Amino acid sequence: MADTAPFLSLTGVTKSYGPVEALKGVDLDVHAGDVLALVGDNGAGKSSLVKILAGAHPPSGGEIRLKGEPVHFASPGDALQKGIATIYQDLAVAPRLSITENIFLGSELTRTIPGLPGLHLLDKRRMRREAGALLTRLSVNVADADTPVERLSGGQRQAVALSRALRWDARMIIMDEPTAALGVQETRLVLDLIRRLHAEGRTVVLISHNMADVCAVATRVAVLKGGRKVIDRGIDGVDADRLAHMVMTGREG
Amino acid sequence: MNEITRRDLVGGALALSTVGLAGTAAAAAGFELAVVAFQMSSETHARVANAAAAAGKAKGWSTTILNSEGSLPKHAEQLETLIQSKPSAIIVAMGKPVEAEEQLKKAKDAGIPVVMVMSGASPHILFDIEANEYKVGAEAALWLLGQMGFQGKILTERFDGNVGTRIRGRVLDAVLAENTGVKVVGSHAMARTQSWRDDVRQGMQTQLLQHGTEIDGLWASFDGQAFVIDDILKAQGVKKGQIKFVSIDGGAETFRRIADPDSLLMATVAIPFEAMGSGAVEALDRIVVKKEAKAAITAGPYLFMDATLVDAVNVAQFLKP
Amino acid sequence: MTALRPFLATYGTALAGLAVVVVFALLKPVFLTPANFAIILKETAFLGILSLGFTLALVTAELDLSIAEVASLSAVVTGALVHAGFGATVAVAAGLSTGLVCGAANGLVVTRLRVPSLIATLGMAAIAKGLGFMITQGVAFVGRWPVSFTGLARGSIFGLSNLAWWLAGTAAACWVLLDWTRIGAHLRATGEAEEAARLAGVATGRMKRAGLTMCGLGAGLTGVLLAASLSSAAPNMAGDHFLYAIAAVLLGMTMFEPGRPNVPGTLVAAFSLKALGNGLVLVGAAYYVQDIVLGLVIVASVALSAGALGRAAFVEKLNFKRPS
Numbered sequence: 001m002a003d004t005a006p007f008l009s010l011t012g013v014t015k016s017y018g019p020v021e022a023l024k025g026v027d028l029d030v031h032a033g034d035v036l037a038l039v040g041d042n043g044a045g046k047s048s049l050v051k052i053l054a055g056a057h058p059p060s061g062g063e064i065r066l067k068g069e070p071v072h073f074a075s076p077g078d079a080l081q082k083g084i085a086t087i088y089q090d091l092a093v094a095p096r097l098s099i100t101e102n103i104f105l106g107s108e109l110t111r112t113i114p115g116l117p118g119l120h121l122l123d124k125r126r127m128r129r130e131a132g133a134l135l136t137r138l139s140v141n142v143a144d145a146d147t148p149v150e151r152l153s154g155g156q157r158q159a160v161a162l163s164r165a166l167r168w169d170a171r172m173i174i175m176d177e178p179t180a181a182l183g184v185q186e187t188r189l190v191l192d193l194i195r196r197l198h199a200e201g202r203t204v205v206l207i208s209h210n211m212a213d214v215c216a217v218a219t220r221v222a223v224l225k226g227g228r229k230v231i232d233r234g235i236d237g238v239d240a241d242r243l244a245h246m247v248m249t250g251r252e253g
Numbered sequence: 254m255n256e257i258t259r260r261d262l263v264g265g266a267l268a269l270s271t272v273g274l275a276g277t278a279a280a281a282a283g284f285e286l287a288v289v290a291f292q293m294s295s296e297t298h299a300r301v302a303n304a305a306a307a308a309g310k311a312k313g314w315s316t317t318i319l320n321s322e323g324s325l326p327k328h329a330e331q332l333e334t335l336i337q338s339k340p341s342a343i344i345v346a347m348g349k350p351v352e353a354e355e356q357l358k359k360a361k362d363a364g365i366p367v368v369m370v371m372s373g374a375s376p377h378i379l380f381d382i383e384a385n386e387y388k389v390g391a392e393a394a395l396w397l398l399g400q401m402g403f404q405g406k407i408l409t410e411r412f413d414g415n416v417g418t419r420i421r422g423r424v425l426d427a428v429l430a431e432n433t434g435v436k437v438v439g440s441h442a443m444a445r446t447q448s449w450r451d452d453v454r455q456g457m458q459t460q461l462l463q464h465g466t467e468i469d470g471l472w473a474s475f476d477g478q479a480f481v482i483d484d485i486l487k488a489q490g491v492k493k494g495q496i497k498f499v500s501i502d503g504g505a506e507t508f509r510r511i512a513d514p515d516s517l518l519m520a521t522v523a524i525p526f527e528a529m530g531s532g533a534v535e536a537l538d539r540i541v542v543k544k545e546a547k548a549a550i551t552a553g554p555y556l557f558m559d560a561t562l563v564d565a566v567n568v569a570q571f572l573k574p
Numbered sequence: 575m576t577a578l579r580p581f582l583a584t585y586g587t588a589l590a591g592l593a594v595v596v597v598f599a600l601l602k603p604v605f606l607t608p609a610n611f612a613i614i615l616k617e618t619a620f621l622g623i624l625s626l627g628f629t630l631a632l633v634t635a636e637l638d639l640s641i642a643e644v645a646s647l648s649a650v651v652t653g654a655l656v657h658a659g660f661g662a663t664v665a666v667a668a669g670l671s672t673g674l675v676c677g678a679a680n681g682l683v684v685t686r687l688r689v690p691s692l693i694a695t696l697g698m699a700a701i702a703k704g705l706g707f708m709i710t711q712g713v714a715f716v717g718r719w720p721v722s723f724t725g726l727a728r729g730s731i732f733g734l735s736n737l738a739w740w741l742a743g744t745a746a747a748c749w750v751l752l753d754w755t756r757i758g759a760h761l762r763a764t765g766e767a768e769e770a771a772r773l774a775g776v777a778t779g780r781m782k783r784a785g786l787t788m789c790g791l792g793a794g795l796t797g798v799l800l801a802a803s804l805s806s807a808a809p810n811m812a813g814d815h816f817l818y819a820i821a822a823v824l825l826g827m828t829m830f831e832p833g834r835p836n837v838p839g840t841l842v843a844a845f846s847l848k849a850l851g852n853g854l855v856l857v858g859a860a861y862y863v864q865d866i867v868l869g870l871v872i873v874a875s876v877a878l879s880a881g882a883l884g885r886a887a888f889v890e891k892l893n894f895k896r897p898s
Contacts, residue, residue, distance in 0.1 A: 056773070077775030086773070094767030096833070096887070105763050106775035108756045121754045164774065285858075293861065320861035324814040325804050330617045334855040337610045338602065351716050352804040355728055413713060444707065 005068035007032040007172060007203050008053070008084070013062030015048045022048040024227040025062065030172065035194060035204045037214040037235075039247050040224035046207050049224070050176055053205065054086035055079030077106065085165030086174040092161035095150035099142060100124075100131040102149050103163045134163040138193055155186030162193055172203040179213050191217050211240035211247075225250040284314040284542065286534070287340040289331055291347040292323035296477065297502060297526055301346035301370045304530030312538060314341075325352050332356035336363050342541055343367045344533045350375035366541055368533040371417065374554035379540065379547055382533055384524040384560045386417045390424030392522045392562050393499050397470050400497040400519070404434045405469030408460050410453060410478045412443045418474040421501055425472060438464045443478065453481045461485065471517075473500035476507045479518050483510060486517045493517055502526075503563060508571040511563060520564035523571065529558055587828040591846035598853035605856055612735060614845065614852050619737035620796050620803075622844040624815050625822040626748045627677075627792020632823055632835040633752060634785035635765035635887040636684060636691040640676065640698035641793045642816035646809055647702040648672040648797025653715040653807025662723040669798040670791065676702060677790015681783030691786070706809030714808035727803035740799060744792070749837040761785055762834070765887045818847055821872045833886050847871075 006029035015023040023045045030036050040046050051057040052064075055073030064071050066082060073079040076086065093102045104127050110120035131145040140159040142152065149160055158178050165173050175194070179187045187210075194217045197204050208214050214221060215238060223231035223246050230250040238246075246252060286309040290302035302318050309316040319335070321328035328349055333356045335343060343365060350357060350373050357377035360367050367378040374381055397407070409425070412418040429435060441456030443449050473479040479500035486496070493514055500507075503523025510516035536556070539545045550556060563571055599606040624641055631638040652669030656662070676698055683694040721728075727737050752758040763771035764781040772778045796815070801807045825846070826839030850871060854864045 054773075075775070076773045077777075080775050088773060092770070094763055094770045096766045097763060101759065101763070105759070105771060108759050110756060120756070121750070122756065122759065287858075290861075315858070317858045318861055319855060322814060325806060325808065325811050326620055326800060327814055329804060330851075331855060333613050333617070334610075334852045337604055337607075337613060337852075338856045338858070339604070349716075349806070351718065352806045354718075354805065355803075413711075419713075 005065070006030055007034075007067060009065040009068075010052075011063045011065070013049075013052060013064065014060045015045075015052060015057070016060045022227055023052075023059075026224075026227075026229050028222060028229055028232070030203060030205060032171070032203050033198070033201055033219075035198050035206060035217055035219045037206045037208060037218035037221045038224065039208065039211070039214060039221060039243065041247060044224040045227040046224055047176075048227075050086065050174055050205075050207055053079075053084065053174055055084070056086075080106070080168050080170070083169070083171040084174065085168055085170035085172070087158065087161040087165065087176065087178065089177040089180060093149045093157050096148055098146045098148055099135070099152070099160055100128050100145045102160050103127075103131045103134060103167055105164065107164075107167055131163065134166060135159060137166075138162060138196065140189070153186055154182045155189040158190050159193060162197070170202070172205065173197060174205040174207070176207045177209065178206070179208065179210055187213065211243045215240050215243060223247055223250065284312070284342075285338075285340040286314045286316045286537070287335050287338075287343045288316065288318045289321060289328070289335070289343065289345045289348065290318060291321050291328060291345075291349065293318075293320040294323070295347070296504065297371075297475075297524075298347045300504070300526040301530040302344075304527040305344045305346070305370075305533050306530075308531035308534035312534065314534075321348075325349060329353045329356050333359065336360050336365060339363065340365060342537045344530070344537070345369045345372060346530070348372040350378065350381070366537060368537055370529045370533055373416070376554075379536070380551050380554055380556050382529045382536075382556045382558060384529075385557050386420040387424055389501055389522045389524065389560045390421035391428065392560070393421065393472070393501050393520075394425045394428040396520050396522075396562055396564065397472055397497055397499045398428065398432055398435055400499075401435060401470050403432050406436050406438045406464070406467055407470035407472060408457070408464060408468050409437055409440045409471075410443065410457060410473040410482060411440060412474045412478065414444070418501075421474050435470070438468060443474075450477075450481050453478050454485065457482050457485060461489070465489070468496060471496050471498040473498075476500050476502040476504060476521060479521075480506065480510070483517050487515065491517055493519070503561070503571075505573065508563060508568055511565065511568045512572055520562065522560050523563045524560045525558050532556070532558065585829060587825060588830075588842050588846075591842065591849070594846070594850060594853070598849075598857065602853070602856045605853055610852065610856075612733075612738070614849050615738040615741070616735040617737075617852070618845045618848045619741040620800060620812070621815055621818050621822060621848060622741045622841060623744045623792050623799070624796045624812070625819040625826070625840045625844050626744055626837065627789040627796075628819050628823050629826065629835045629837060629840045630748060630752070630761070630792070631691075631785045631789035632888055633761045633765045634782045635768070635891050636782055636786055637888060638677075638680060638691065638695045638786060638789045638793075639816075640680065640695040640702055641789065641796075641819060642812045642814075643699040643702035643706070644673055644676040644790055644793040645797040645800065645812035645815070647676070647706045647709075648794040649801040649807040649811055650706045650709050650715070650797075650809055652798050653801045654709055656719050656723050656801070657715040657717055657807075662720065662726070665723060666726070666798050669801070670794045673790045673792070673794015673797065674787060675790070677787040677793070678783065680790060681786035684786060685779040685782050695786075703809065710807070710809050714806050714811075716806040719802075719805045724802050724805050727799045737799060737803065740795070744795065745837060745841050752837055757781075757784065766834075767887075818844075822847055825872070827886060835886075 008030040010026055010028040012025045012027065013023055014025050038046050052059045055076045055078050109123045109127050111123040112120055128145045135142055138159050140156055142156065149157055178190050191213060194204055206218060218235045220234055221238060222229055231246055231252055288302050288305050290298045293299050306316045306318050319331045321331055332353055336359050343360060345367065348369050350369060357367060357375055361377040369378055369381040371383060372381050411422045439460040441460055444452050473482060496517060497519060498517050499520045501522045503521050507521045510518040536550050539550065540547055604610055624645060628638055628641055648669040651672045652665045655665035655668055680695050680698050683689050684691045729736050731739060760776045760781050763776055764778045768778050796812060800811055822844040823835055823840050825843035827833060827835055829839040829842060830836050850868060854867060
């Protein structure tokens with residue numbers, strides 16, 4: 001690792017919802033270029049951790065550092081500005097909006113008309129062109145960038161959501177169950193997308209129940225259990241069966 | 254595929270229904286009379302409009318009634334559209350000459366004669382057929398005070414949202430100012446809403462609860478209010494004549510109640526709405542068809558028609574056999 | 575046929591409208607004269623501006639049931655000031671502000687107090703109605719008002735009535751805003767997928783407030799123009815526009831962009847409704863026939879595009895279907 005400090009570092013992070021303690025003090029370092037898989041049972045604290053990382057919920061306690069500097073994410077938009085994009089399982093895209101509208105949602109391109117300096121109009125042609133280019137870059141072929149996203153397959157939707165993250169030039173991309181409810185073909189497409197991100201030097205945090213997928217793309221794995229991180233190690237020597245055992249028992253052995 | 258057929262069906266149905274409508278309308282050439290009523294759901298407006306339409310049809314004129322549904326914008330819009338179709342004449346019942354001034358002026362410029370009924374004066378129309386509301390108000394007020402011997406307590410149900418009924422109330426005030434033996438112990442002012450009957454019932458029920466036993470007289474600004482109050486009193490077991498009860502407008506239901514021993518209503522000042530409607534047609538016939546001068550009918554902006562006080566003495570003449 | 579299908583799905587209602595125009599034109603040639611079209615256009619102004627405002631609110635999947643009462647209140651405020659002898663500028667500014675404030679209040683109640691817009695705006699409707707009666711005491715302000723005020727709505731420029739220009743200006747502004755600016759893109763995203771939009775960094779609360787505020791402003795402008803055009807102001811004067819405005823927006827959602835509230839759709843629908851009313855008057859249909867035909871047209875048009883409307887964002891919201 002070239003950087004001395006991790007890209008993102010959590011120290012003693014806790015989260016309570018009323019009397020329920022979802023996270024009981026989590027330390028986690030995410031290094032630049034990692035593909036970190038976050039695994040654990042339902043209720044282990046994965047969703048709470050993702051929401052904190054994404055800026056959707058503030059932590060109840062503990063500290064977050066971004067490249068060594070203490071940081072506070074006021075909103076998802078704020079986290080996005082700081083280079084962290086999150087792709088949620090259900091809410092990754094707005095189904096009825098077009099591919100272009102989805103990719104440029106929140107970062108629309110505008111142009112001015114000569115003589116009307118104050119008026120910023122959407123540059124639809126350029127957005128359509130760049131949307132096509134982004135998808136091509138991810139090796140996803142869609143005929144028309146004006147197609148509503150609801151007509152796309154699950155894998156293609158993930159690609160659209162990823163394109164949006166890339167539009168923001170996100171350094172770290174959090175993907176929440178990206179392969180859930182996808183067929184074999186589609187899953188392969190999404191895993192390829194993750195490999196491509198890794199190859200571009202981006203950091204990926206992958207939340208998944210599918211141990212085979214995790215083992216296929218992750219470089220590191222962190223296991224959560226009962227609101228604590230119990231295992232944090234490289235993926236070397238871990239296969240799907242062993243990982244499933246680790247999740248169940250909370251032990252590496 | 255399914256979608257296309259449904260769309261086609263609806264489009265076709267629309268076209269058909271319009272063709273059907275037009276067939277009925279295009280029947281008569283010749284004199285085309287358009288009657289615009291401000292609010293057909295109001296009985297008096299409907300009486301004028303229907304009487305005018307009936308009189309027009311009797312003359313063999315092609316006649317249509319439009320309803321502005323009590324809406325000023327719609328009133329202006331209908332007049333404006335009508336002018337495009339160039340009718341031979343327009344009669345407006347209870348219209349709004351000030352609000353629709355722009356449209357009335359266009360009618361005048363287009364050479365379309367307009368007669369209004371109970372609407373108010375306008376320089377752009379032939380004339381407005383009116384009952385003199387000041388006279389009407391005075392008749393009602395003096396009948397009530399006379400019956401009470403100019404002594405006692407009364408309740409009033411007012412409506413200030415309409416010019417005519419407001420004038421009736423103001424004239425009552427003037428009469429009361431000169432005759433201090435009669436005191437208004439309670440009054441309810443009706444709001445201008447679609448549920449005005451409920452409003453009158455609630456308001457009067459409260460007043461009657463407080464003053465019901467002590468009052469000698471009741472005054473209502475128009476018959477519709479009087480019917481509501483009459484029904485409350487009937488339910489309370491009050492007998493005819495115990496409370497002197499007058500209102501204004503006249504009409505079959507009013508006359509029936511005045512003659513009915515179970516009803517409390519004793520008198521009304523009957524405004525000749527039907528005669529106003531047919532009178533408008535008659536006047537148009539003379540001016541437009543027979544080319545008489547307008548001055549032969551009336552000199553001023555108004556054509557007044559007399560209202561008649563109807564009570565137990567003469568109600569029999571007004572009841573239909 | 576396959577090529578025809580998407581065309582019909584997008585323009586079917588507009589074509590039905592065109593069919594109606596042709597039928598009226600055949601029956602009553604005066605219907606198709608420029609003078610008559612100028613009248614329809616002028617009469618479309620009130621309904622059109624009110625409906626365009628409603629469109630902007632509905633784009634964010636929020637309803638505004640207070641438009642007619644707010645328009646009436648704005649008319650009353652404007653009329654009261656003109657009647658009291660204030661200048662046209664002051665009166666118009668007050669009338670527009672009334673609409674703006676009511677709309678902003680709707681927006682705040684919906685986003686900050688989390689009251690569903692269906693209820694919040696129903697409350698606003700009652701309040702605006704009450705205020706209108708309070709100011710007027712039930713008696714309309716009527717008078718021969720100065721031309722500096724009534725001229726806003728009466729008269730014409732380049733042969734087109736001032737009211738038509740107001741409509742054109744409002745429509746152009748709404749269209750540019752909704753289709754060609756970032757705010758427009760965010761308004762739509764807020765309506766179509768609120769949570770996804772929020773997570774993408776769109777200020778959804780602010781967008782809802784903006785939609786409802788602009789809706790109020792549209793109602794305010796409608797009220798001011800009504801008062802100027804009729805030289806009077808009554809607390810219920812815009813009342814009959816409410817159902818027509820809703821009908822116009824729903825009909826508009828069946829064209830151009832099926833399932834989405836959109837500016838050209840609303841405009842064409844408002845014009846069609848007014849053209850239908852105008853044609854029925856011209857062919858001499860009795861008043862009750864007009865009501866029946868208008869009702870049938872509204873129900874039929876919405877029924878035939880029920881598929882598109884059923885998927886509309888605000889309908890899903892009313893069904894309390896929320897993304898999990």
